Amino acid sequence: MAEIQGEKAFQKQDAVFLNSKKLLAKKSSKGIRYWRNVGLGFKTPREAINSTYVDKKCPFTGNVSIRGRILKGLVISTKMHRTIIIRRDYLHYIKKYNRFEKRHRNIPVHCSPCFRVKEGDIVTVGQCRPLSKTVRFNVLKVTPHEIIGSVKKQFILF
16 A cells, blocks of 8 residues: 655545535545446455545546456566556467467556555456556456466466
C-alpha cells in the first residue's frame, strides 16, 4: 500500500472535489473516496475501497471502463511500475502434419495497486481503452498459483 502523497505532483482522485459542502463520492473509513463496480460479475476489491492510493488507470477507482475481451494469463514479469507482463499459451494446428504446435503471446497489462501480484499467479484481465503505447488491458482478478521452477518455461492452457 503506497503512501498517498509519494509522488512529486499532488495526488487526488479526479472524481472527488476536496472543498465540497455536500458529498458526491462514497465515504469509507478513511474519508472521501471514489470507487465503483466494473460489472461483468467482478467484485470491487476491499483494498480498492479502503486504501488511499490514487491511480487514474485503475478500473475500480479511476477513469477506465472495461469493454471487449476478457482474458486469462500467467504472470511472468512484475518489474515495471504498475504494469505486469502476462503469458497466454495456445495451440496452433498445422494441417500438413496433422498436429498442433505450442505458441504463446506476451501481453502487457496495467495492474492497480489494490492487487498483490507475484510471478506465477493467474490473472483475469479485461480490455479497455489504450493506456499507453502497448497497454490495452487491466487486471480484474488475481488467483494465487504455485509454480515450481521457472515461470517463463511453463505451458498452461486456460
